[in-house]
Every structure is written in C-alpha cells, then in structure tokens.
Amino acid sequence: MIIDCHGHYTTAPAELGEYRDAQQSALAGDPEHVGSKGTINISDDQLRESLEGAQLKLQRERGTDVTIFSPRASWMGHHIGNAATSKFWTEHCNDLIYRITQLYPDNFVGACQLPQSPGTNLANSIIELERCVEQYNFVGCNLNLDPSGGFWSSPPLGDRYWYPIYEKMVELNVPAMIHVSASCNECFHATGAHYLNADTTAFMQLMTSQVTKDFPTIKFIIPHGGGAVPYHWGRFRGLADMMKLPPLDELLMNNVYFDTCVYHQPGIDLLLKVIPTKNILFASEMVGAVRGIDSETGHYFDDTKRYVTNAAISDAQREAIFAGNARRVYSRMSI
Numbered sequence: 001m002i003i004d005c006h007g008h009y010t011t012a013p014a015e016l017g018e019y020r021d022a023q024q025s026a027l028a029g030d031p032e033h034v035g036s037k038g039t040i041n042i043s044d045d046q047l048r049e050s051l052e053g054a055q056l057k058l059q060r061e062r063g064t065d066v067t068i069f070s071p072r073a074s075w076m077g078h079h080i081g082n083a084a085t086s087k088f089w090t091e092h093c094n095d096l097i098y099r100i101t102q103l104y105p106d107n108f109v110g111a112c113q114l115p116q117s118p119g120t121n122l123a124n125s126i127i128e129l130e131r132c133v134e135q136y137n138f139v140g141c142n143l144n145l146d147p148s149g150g151f152w153s154s155p156p157l158g159d160r161y162w163y164p165i166y167e168k169m170v171e172l173n174v175p176a177m178i179h180v181s182a183s184c185n186e187c188f189h190a191t192g193a194h195y196l197n198a199d200t201t202a203f204m205q206l207m208t209s210q211v212t213k214d215f216p217t218i219k220f221i222i223p224h225g226g227g228a229v230p231y232h233w234g235r236f237r238g239l240a241d242m243m244k245l246p247p248l249d250e251l252l253m254n255n256v257y258f259d260t261c262v263y264h265q266p267g268i269d270l271l272l273k274v275i276p277t278k279n280i281l282f283a284s285e286m287v288g289a290v291r292g293i294d295s296e297t298g299h300y301f302d303d304t305k306r307y308v309t310n311a312a313i314s315d316a317q318r319e320a321i322f323a324g325n326a327r328r329v330y331s332r333m334s335i
C-alpha cells in the first residue's frame with residue numbers, strides 16, 4: 001500500500017473556473033458583494049473524465065494506491081473578495097472533492113480547503129472543517145498561514161488568532177497541511193518561492209511558539225519536503241539551542257511532519273538522512289507544480305516514488321514512509 005498524502009484537484013472541469021470568474025466579476029462592481037452559493041453543474045462523467053487521464057492514470061503508472069486529495073491549492077485564493085466569497089467558493093471546491101471520493105473510494109480520500117479570508121476570524125473555517133470531516137469523512141485540511149497571498153498580514157501560527165482552529169483539529173483528530181495559495185506579490189513566484197518560503201516560515205513560527213505545548217496531540221504536515229528546513233537543520237537546531245528551547249525532537253517532532261515533494265534524488269536523500277523516518281510522509285503533489293520530465297533522468301520530476309524506492313533506507317523505513325506514517329498522522333483514514 002502506498003499512500004500519497006498530497007494531491008490536488010488541478011484538473012477540474014471548466015465550469016469550476018467559470019464560477020470563480022463570475023464571483024470575481026460581481027466583486028469588481030462591489031467588493032462587498034455577498035450573493036449566494038449558487039450551483040455548479042458538473043456531471044459525474046465530467047469528474048471521471050477529468051481524473052482518468054491525469055491523477056488516476058499516474059497512480060496506475062507509478063504504482064501508488066490512494067491519494068489524500070484536496071482542492072487545487074493555487075486556486076484557494078483566500079485573498080479574493082470577502083468572507084462570503086471564500087465560503088461559497090470553498091464549499092463548492094470541497095463538494096467536488098467529496099463527490100470524487102464517492103466515485104473512487106479506493107483511490108481518493110478527502111482533505112478540505114478552508115474558507116479563510118484576510119482580516120476575519122476563523123469561525124467559517126471551523127464550520128467548514130466540521131462539515132467536511134463529519135459529513136464527508138475527510139481526514140485533514142489545508143491551512144493557509146498567509147491568506148493575503150504573499151503580503152503576510154496574518155499573525156504567526158503561535159498567535160491566539162489560530163487557536164480556535166487548532167482546538168477543532170484536535171477535537172476532530174485531523175491534521176492540517178500548512179499550505180499557502182497563489183502569490184499576489186510579484187517578489188514571490190507562487191510555487192517556486194511563496195510555497196517554499198511559507199513551509200520554512202511555518203516551521204520557525206511553530207518553533208518559537210507554545211502551540212505544541214498547548215496542543216500536545218496536534219499534527220501539522222509541512223509540505224514540499226519541509227521547504228528549506230531539512231537542508232538547514234543545523235541552523236534550526238542551533239537557533240533552538242541559542243533560544244534555550246528544548247531540542248527539536250522534543251519540541252516539534254512529535255507534531256510536525258514533512259512530505260516527500262522534493263523533485264530530485266539528492267534532495268530526497270538529504271531529507272531521509274536528516275529528518276527522522278517517523279516524521280516523513282510519502283507525497284508527490286501530482287498533478288501539480290512541476291509537471292515535466294527531467295532530462296537528466298528521463299522520468300517525471302514529480303514521480304517521487306522512484307526516489308524513495310531508490311533511497312538507501314531499510315524496507316521497514318520505506319514502508320513507514322509509504323503508508324505507516326500517513327495512517328498514524330491521518331488517523332481518521334480507514335483505508
């Protein structure tokens with residue numbers, strides 16, 4: 001069994017984008033526009049068609065079994081519009097994921113987007129998390145630590161602002177993948193800089209917070225291999241030492257996990273060497289940020305199973321990374 005803990009619905013039918021365009025048109029005339037949730041007419045056949053030639057095909061070709069599947073991250077766009085915009089959009093995006101998990105229960109398990117909106121509290125996000133976990137059997141959520149889209153106007157993850165969603169995560173026993181969305185700041189390319197900056201920043205924010213002390217069972221996945229953290233592990237350990245913090249193993253590594261969305265063998269080798277095996281979850285983020293073929297290897301960059309298979313680790317370690325750790329972290333998952 002191979003569980004890919006990080007996949008997005010990046011191939012949704014055009015109707016989803018048209019709904020978003022209509023939202024933005026309404027907002028252009030009135031930034032406070034609320035409107036209603038409305039409907040998006042996408043048939044089951046359209047959903048099947050959008051997946052068969054993409055995520056499902058790649059699962060089969062690469063030999064992975066199940067993907068923890070969430071809405072397209074770069075489209076979460078929490079900065080767009082107001083709280084109502086984000087609520088309706090998020091509900092539709094999560095509804096589609098639920099339908100996919102019903103059509104392909106062996107291939108996809110749901111994780112939700114949250115209807116965050118800059119400058120508002122997390123009340124709507126709590127309601128949506130509860131809806132998706134209790135009604136849709138989703139097993140996790142994506143939490144955006146920068147809903148402004150690259151301008152970092154929200155408080156850091158240690159701030160009490162975030163505590164209501166942490167309380168709900170703990171109550172429901174679901175982890176959050178820390179995941180930003182599109183960048184509106186041209187200094188930060190979305191997938192090449194903003195995502196990786198956010199991953200790195202999230203680790204440091206948690207390190208300098210009381211979050212794991214206040215929520216001893218909370219779980220976060222920092223994607224894209226943990227950003228720059230594994231590569232600079234010595235710096236983070238050294239900073240913890242200077243700040244008189246407990247060692248990182250004690251402070252964070254019962255609560256924080258990194259995925260394997262690192263798109264070359266040396267990067268995966270470093271991740272597996274530096275970070276304890278129990279903290280690493282297999283993931284590819286396909287079909288996602290980097291879709292091409294590596295001219296040096298002849299294989300897809302995001303075919304991350306290949307790197308884990310080729311890494312110099314034991315079979316027991318490989319099994320933990322491919323499935324055992326994900327089952328432990330996404331403990332509501334029944335597959």
Ligand SMILES: [Zn+2]
Pocket residue numbers: 006008073179223285288
């Ligand atoms: Zn992602």
